[in-house]
Amino acid sequence: MGLCMLSLNHLSHSQDYKQIHADMVVVDGHNDVIYESIFQGKDIGRRLNSGATDLPRLKEGGVDVQVFAVWSDDAKWKTGAFEHANAQIDSLEKMVATNAGTIALAKSVDDIDTILKTGKIAAIIGVEGGNMIEESIDNLVRLHERGAKYLTLTWNYNLPWASCAAMESKKMDSKAKGLTNHGKAIVKKMNELGMLVDLSHGGEQTFYDVLAVSSKPILVSHSNAYRLCPHFRNLKDEQLEALKKNGGVIGVNFYSGFLDPTYETRLKKIYKKQVGEEADMTKSTWSMYDQLSKEAKYEVDAPLSKLLDHIDYLVRKVGIDHVAVGSDFDGIESSPQGLEDVSKFPLLTKGLLERGYNKADIAKIMGQNFLRILKENER
Numbered sequence: 421m422g423l424c425m426l427s428l429n430h431l432s433h434s435q436d437y438k439q440i441h442a443d444m445v446v447v448d449g450h451n452d453v454i455y456e457s458i459f460q461g462k463d464i465g466r467r468l469n470s471g472a473t474d475l476p477r478l479k480e481g482g483v484d485v486q487v488f489a490v491w492s493d494d495a496k497w498k499t500g501a502f503e504h505a506n507a508q509i510d511s512l513e514k515m516v517a518t519n520a521g522t523i524a525l526a527k528s529v530d531d532i533d534t535i536l537k538t539g540k541i542a543a544i545i546g547v548e549g550g551n552m553i554e555e556s557i558d559n560l561v562r563l564h565e566r567g568a569k570y571l572t573l574t575w576n577y578n579l580p581w582a583s584c585a586a587m588e589s590k591k592m593d594s595k596a597k598g599l600t601n602h603g604k605a606i607v608k609k610m611n612e613l614g615m616l617v618d619l620s621h622g623g624e625q626t627f628y629d630v631l632a633v634s635s636k637p638i639l640v641s642h643s644n645a646y647r648l649c650p651h652f653r654n655l656k657d658e659q660l661e662a663l664k665k666n667g668g669v670i671g672v673n674f675y676s677g678f679l680d681p682t683y684e685t686r687l688k689k690i691y692k693k694q695v696g697e698e699a700d701m702t703k704s705t706w707s708m709y710d711q712l713s714k715e716a717k718y719e720v721d722a723p724l725s726k727l728l729d730h731i732d733y734l735v736r737k738v739g740i741d742h743v744a745v746g747s748d749f750d751g752i753e754s755s756p757q758g759l760e761d762v763s764k765f766p767l768l769t770k771g772l773l774e775r776g777y778n779k780a781d782i783a784k785i786m787g788q789n790f791l792r793i794l795k796e797n798e799r
């Protein structure tokens with residue numbers, strides 16, 4: 421009898437998760453497909469057999485609001501980064517215009533509401549790296565006018581006005597850490613504009629300096645819990661406590677390397693075994709992963725349970741109102757097993773249901789929390 425009830429429950433439950441997912445507003449707070457595809461002229465309006473993102477797969481995954489990250493590579497890091505950012509926004513606008521029946525650019529929460537009523541995907545711009553304003557508040561204003569809803573203060577390089585996690589985690593003069601006065605002025609301007617301050621990639625000192633200055637809730641768009649995976653890109657418990665006090669939101673990142681501390685070791689082992697004598701252990705994790713067979717890739721990917729563990733942990737630490745999703749798709753080589761592209765988002769809802777979250781709480785994680793801080797920043 422008990423068993424029978426259980427399997428019945430399980431059956432209706434597995435049929436329901438797709439509907440529950442489809443009924444929610446799903447927001448992904450971070451995706452790198454502009455740089456990976458759109459900027460290179462790939463047409464994401466049709467289904468591609470490479471990469472993790474295109475519009476048909478976003479539709480299939482039930483993604484309603486997608487943040488597209490604008491990111492400047494090493495070559496443009498120091499000069500021309502503002503122009504580089506604008507060129508990427510041009511390419512995004514072009515893609516949106518070509519696919520006007522499916523997607524539209526949102527510059528405000530009101531825009532998002534209007535777009536979602538038409539059944540289209542709302543595209544949001546997030547600028548990933550303060551280098552792209554080239555130290556100029558005027559440039560910040562111009563990117564905001566073009567629709568940038570957040571600025572990730574740093575990527576993995578220090579700026580003259582803010583230090584990043586990659587550098588702070590290594591040996592760095594403590595006096596040079598954190599935000600300078602110009603950095604504080606930039607944060608204040610962002611508060612005034614209603615633009616979210618994103619502290620993913622930000623150094624710990626920068627994180628606390630921003631919290632001391634910001635009058636609005638902050639975003640950590642794509643990072644996880646350091647306690648479960650001690651990587652400089654993840655947030656320590658004290659940071660999570662401070663984030664909760666600030667009223668901000670952290671979006672869980674799908675990268676296997678930020679979810680599972682054994683990822684890199686396992687990847688290298690399998691890569692070496694598969695490639696043999698030719699194995700070049702100095703390669704990036706991305707190019708090692710690229711060379712693996714489909715089966716080996718799956719074996720290396722973190723289990724989906726790791727992603728759910730991070731969500732559970734973050735919810736326990738910061739509360740159900742402060743956790744969101746920032747997949748980082750197309751900026752990462754490996755995502756959890758079964759969650760290999762944007763069409764698979766419903767499996768996250770399924771996983772959360774199986775962990776005992778109710779519909780209302782899942783809706784918060786999958787989108788409402790992100791929308792709430794967008795709104796609170798616009799006020």
Ligand SMILES: [Zn+2]
Pocket residue numbers: 548620621642751
């Ligand atoms: Zn990133």
